[in-house]
Amino acid sequence: MLHKKLLLAMLSGLLFLHLVSCSKKEDAGAPPPALSNVKGTPGYGEAIFTWDAIGRSPKDSALYLYTSISYTDTAGKVMEQKFSRYTDTAVIGSLTDKPYTFTIKTVGPQGAVSAMTTMSLTPKPPVYIAIAGTIKITASIGGARVAWENNSGKTVIVNAAYTDPATNKVVSKAFTSATQQGVGYLSGMPGGSPVTVVVTVTDISRRQSNPVSATITPQTEVKLSRTGWSIAGFSDQEAGGEGPVSGYATAAIDGNISTFWHTTWSTAETPYPHWIAVNMGQVATISRFGLVNRQNNHGGQTEIQLMASTDGQTWTDLGTYPFVQKNDEQFFSVPPQSWKYVKVVLTKGPNFFGFLAEINLYGAL
Incomplete structure (x- = not known):
């Protein structure tokens, strides 16, 4: 009798486990629809997937x-990323340029999964590594020219640095760029002496390349003489309201920081923009602009545009830069090139007016 009861108890337990197991399977729900026309494309340090909605x-x-996409990372860890059912595109980032196998599936509300799609892809090198491989460092007037290629369309930061031999301090400049052919200039170097320039590339996730370095000997940069300079034109000037000298455009090239245009x-x-143009009287190679603000007055322009011309008629844009309202001279490096005319455009500021105490130019004759 006892054996019969034990047997019945065991049969009841097995039946219970079977029912629980069936219940768990039923809890997962019906399988969701599988993705169709799944395609994968290798990107720079990423894999890009699309499918029919x-x-x-x-x-x-x-x-x-x-939608679930899973893969094994370089450390051997299985990673999974989930994407909304309302999207038909997914990007898996932070990858290296090695083969990956991706498993793609859809998941239902109760955990049921669809038929899986498996795909192998090898991403291109991460963008910061790819761009670092194109870095070229060459000597320029009073500095270095740093050039790179960016075929990804993604924004990176190219940081160039050198140690100033006079102060033994590191001088650096960062260039944020998404352009295909990038160029930046590192200025303020002594001419005629070897200088080692070190460049790194950083992506938006702050991943940084190994340094790229080159030793160059910059050409000597000089402050260009104002002999023969004249005002070629201006948008407007304050005639008389600032005294017999200040206010007029000529005050910006008189060599006196106490006077100002x-x-x-x-x-x-008159609202922004305002501009002032200078005729140097001869052709000179310009590598830097040096602009001095009106002294002890901080209500002027906060952004400028620099332009140059060989004939005073057709102007080339040399870039738009932030301008700080302070007394010290501010330097703006430009691609070294021969010009006869320069123009400074004040593009915006907190008030309607702007001013400049001095326009200085640096380069080589």
Whole structure:
């Protein structure tokens, strides 16, 4: 009798386990619809996937919760990323240029999964590594020219640095760029002496390349003489309201930081932009602009545009730069090139007016 009871108890237990197991399987729900036309494309340190959108009918929504893409990373850890059911594109980033196998599936609200798609891809090198491999460092006037290629369309930071032999301090400059052919200039180097320039590339995730270095001997940069300079034109000037010298455009090239060109304020509130152009009287190679603000006045322009010309008619844009309202001379490196005319455009500021105490140019004759 005892054996019979034990047997019945065991049969009951097995039946219970079977029912629980069936219940768990039923809890997962019906399989969600599988993705179709799944395609994978290698990117720079990433894999890009697309697929045909799944319908958004109530039935589809009830079965399909998200898309899952899993792979094994370089450390051997299985990684999974989940994407909304409303998207038909996914990007898996932070990858290296090695083969990866990706498993792609859809997952239902209760955990059921669709038929899986398996795909192998080898991403291109991460963008910061790819760009670092194109870095070229060459000597320039009073500095270094750093050039690179960026075929990814992604934004990176190219940081160039050198140790100033006079102060033994590291001088650096960062160039943020997404352009295909990037160029940056590192200025302020002594001419005629070897200098080692070190360049690194950083992506938006702050991953940094190994340094690329080169030893160069910059050409000597000089401050160009103002002999023969004249004002070639201006948008407006304050005639008389600032005294017999200040206010007029000529005050920006008189060599005196106590005088200044000021845009009109006494007779009209002329809005931005304002501009002033200089005729150097001869062709010279310009590598830097040096601009001095009106002293002890901080209400002027906060952004400038630099331009240059060989004939005073056709102007080349040399770049737009932030301008700080401070007394010290501010330097703006430009691609060394021969010009006869330069123009400084004040593009915006907190008030309607702007001003400059001095326009200095650096380069070589």
